[in-house]
Each structure stands twice: as C-alpha cells, then as structure tokens.
C-alpha cells in the first residue's frame with residue numbers, strides 16, 4: 543500500500559539548511575495499522591505531507607495506494623484520506639454539512655456524498671451530532687469528525703497525523719477503538735504518526751521509530767521491546783547510601799547500566815524477579831533500608847533510549863530549547 547525509497551526533504555530557514563527527513567524507506571502492506579513514532583521535530587509530519595502529495599520530496603520516490611507519487615499525485619490523492627493535525631473543519635458549519643462537502647470535494651455526487659456522510663458519521667459515533675455546529679463539539683468529538691472527514695470518499699489508505707494529541711485519556715481510548723474498528727471492519731490501511739509511546743504500543747501492528755529524520759527501528763511493539771534486553775530495577779535509598787547501593791547493584795549477577803539520580807539507583811538485569819531477593823539481601827547486609835523498589839519491563843521509551851541515547855521526552859525538550 544505504501545512503498546517509499548530514500549524519501550528526503552530539506553528546508554531552508556534563516557539561511558540554514560534543515561534536513562527534516564533524510565532518506566526514509568517505507569513498506570506498508572494492505573490492511574496494516576502502522577505507527578510512525580518519534581519526538582516532536584523528528585520528521586513525522588514532513589514524511590506524511592510528502593506521502594499525501596502536499597509536499598514535494600527533495601529526493602526519493604514512492605508508490606502510494608498503487609500510484610506513483612511524482613507521476614500521478616492526483617491519483618494518489620483520490621485514493622487516500624489525510625487527517626491533518628488540528629483538523630480541517632469549518633467551525634461555522636454543521637457536522638453533516640461538513641462531511642457532505644468533503645465528499646463533494648472528492649468528486650462524489652450529492653446523494654452518494656450524503657449517504658456516505660451518514661455512514662461514516664454513524665461509524666465514528668457522530669450519529670446524534672450530525673446537525674450540531676462543528677464549533678459546539680468537544681475535543682474528542684472534533685477529532686472523530688476529523689477522522690470521519692478523511693473517510694467520506696472511501697479511501698483504502700488513511701493517514702492520521704497525531705490523531706489523539708491534546709485529548710483526555712477517555713477520549714483517546716475512544717478514538718483508538720474507532721481506529722481499530724476501521725481496520726477490522728473495513729480493512730482500511732492506517733498509517734498514523736504519534737509521539738505517545740502508549741499509543742504506538744496499544745494500537746499499532748508495527749511501529750517505525752523515527753529520530754532526526756531517519757528511521758532508527760522497525761518492528762511490532764513486542765519485537766522492538768525484545769531488542770532491549772532485561773528488566774529495569776529502580777531502588778530508592780537515602781541519599782547517603784546512593785553510591786554504596788550503586789556499587790551493590792553493579793555486583794548483582796548480570797547487573798548492568800547502573801545509574802543514580804534523585805535518591806534512586808537504576809540498573810538492568812536479565813530477570814528483575816530473580817535479582818530482587820539478591821539485591822534486598824545485599825542491601826540488608828550493608829544496613830541500607832530501601833524507600834521504594836520497582837521493576838519494570840522494557841517500554842518503547844526504553845527502545846528509543848537504547849537506540850538514541852535519550853528518552854522521547856528529553857528529545858522533545860531539546861527540540862523546544864533549539
């Protein structure tokens with residue numbers, strides 16, 4: 543459904559060349575739900591805008607929904623849905639009106655556009671809201687309308703740019719349900735961007751991790767997490783005992799990557815459940831009492847950390863500071 547090779551885009555801003563996307567290869571099969579995960583500024587939106595014909599690549603080529611991006615951009619546009627960040631609805635119009643207009647813009651006849659607007663409205667739980675002005679919708683309802691707008695013309699492939707950004711947890715879970723149903727019921731291929739680790743984890747069959755304009759890892763969430771070996775143990779101790787605890791952690795069988803911060807020592811072990819008794823015995827023998835103890839299995843953030851040396855949050859803070 544998507545096949546891209548060496549897709550790249552740079553911008554000139556304030557006399558400087560910014561390489562936003564540096565040679566991305568993509569291969570998305572029909573019916574897949576794929577997430578493009580990376581911190582703010584990683585190049586997700588720029589890639590999406592290239593794949594949806596809104597931005598010309600500086601280099602590379604792609605076939606999207608069976609059409610060549612460069613040779614037949616109109617063909618691509620006809621076959622895809624694109625739900626941009628922030629959405630494209632007109633606040634003054636009504637929900638149904640907006641959906642019908644979207645269908646008409648894709649060349650659908652009035653009767654077909656109206657019927658299809660009702661179908662996608664129902665599908666996205668907007669059935670009761672079809673006559674409501676768009677501006678009266680809640681954040682979650684608005685995002686569902688955005689997604690519905692991307693579906694009116696029955697695309698086989700839909701691009702969602704940060705579909706749940708700025709939503710509360712309940713609305714996010716609800717939008718996830720709808721995205722899952724899209725794929726399960728209609729077989730729609732979904733390619734979404736996110737900087738939420740839990741979203742990529744919970745929703746996507748496959749995740750492409752992007753950093754600094756390059757794909758640094760690809761796989762199912764489970765495959766990616768399996769690349770980070772071992773569990774992470776965090777043990778809270780009084781400040782005076784930090785260095786002694788770090789020393790003990792380094793002596794635990796298989797203990798590795800010991801770090802200390804804010805009254806906490808963290809380290810990796812092959813199996814957290816097996817390491818804990820040994821750790822507690824050693825701390826007890828040294829007369830150190832723990833204030834907290836936690837074992838966690840690798841998350842996608844650990845994957846990002848292993849691959850890039852920083853967490854997604856750190857990467858985003860660095861982007862804001864730049």
Ligand SMILES: Nc1ncnc2c1ncn2[C@@H]1O[C@H](COP(=O)(O)OP(=O)(O)OP(=O)(O)O)[C@@H](O)[C@H]1O
Nearest residue numbers: 553555560562581582583584585586587588589737
């Ligand atoms: N029109 C533009 N002119 C100059 N620089 C741009 C332009 N669009 C994007 N960039 C830069 O390219 C890089 C990638 O931006 P992009 O929006 O693709 O990232 P992103 O991963 O989608 O981030 P976000 O999650 O914040 O949307 C950033 O450094 C951004 O500042």
